[in-house]
Amino acid sequence: MNTRSGQCHCGAVRFTVAPSEGFNSIRRCTCSYCRMRGAVVVMAEMGGIELLQGEEVLTSYRFHTGAAQHFFCSRCGIYTHHQRRSDQRLYAVNVACLDGISPFDFAEVPVMDGINHTSDTGKPTRRAGTLRFIPAS
Template sequence: MPGDTNIRTGRCHCGAVHFEVALSDGFSSIRRCNCSYCRMRGAVVVMAEMGGVNILKGEDMLTTYRFNTRTVKHFFCSRCGIYTHHQRRSDPNLHAVNVACLDGVSPFDFSEVPVMDGINHTNDTGKPTRRAGTLRYVPSD
């Protein structure tokens, strides 16, 4: 498991985009989502407050993707296509950051990752966010 330092650096795959992030709650907020986009993207994310993601290099290389309600900005490198972070729909004051982009961190560092029910998103249902399940990683010997 990565250390609990809340300030992390990260980058996209090709190195065109470098950023620094202040994690809101360390790795305690780790999660995945089962909505159509997240299911295909497969990223494990952690949270940062609005303003907690500071692009150090390559801001001009970032592009955005919006779907469905078009309210969420999903940021990714226009050169290598790697998703770095997005502004959350259920709480626009938070960014979700791709842990695979953080230096020294891998999604496989976490044995269990909660999966949130984005198919039945709280903004659509008016109900509290529901946990859909748990993603488990069990390394082989």
């Protein structure tokens, strides 16, 4: 497993993460919170993310059902990761927090339909579309 180091913007929160499928699990989501946050995430299994420092400055936010817990630095406000609602054994990690990685490194990012969440509809997760980044020449 390829372990990556990461941190929030101010460096108060530092962590390592072992993405469960490398970067094959990158995605965005259309739910109200993710739409506003705009982060590209990668999945890590429980135990695949280790906080090295700053646990005391992490704060969390829950909404709707309260099942998903979104973590961010209370000093700089950067979202670092969240425990997923649909599978609480998985964490989604903000790729922009990973050292040497940018959301713009990915030409295409799948966008999942979080508005019609599988936990609400009982149907499989649906792909809502694809986010594309085309660098200027």
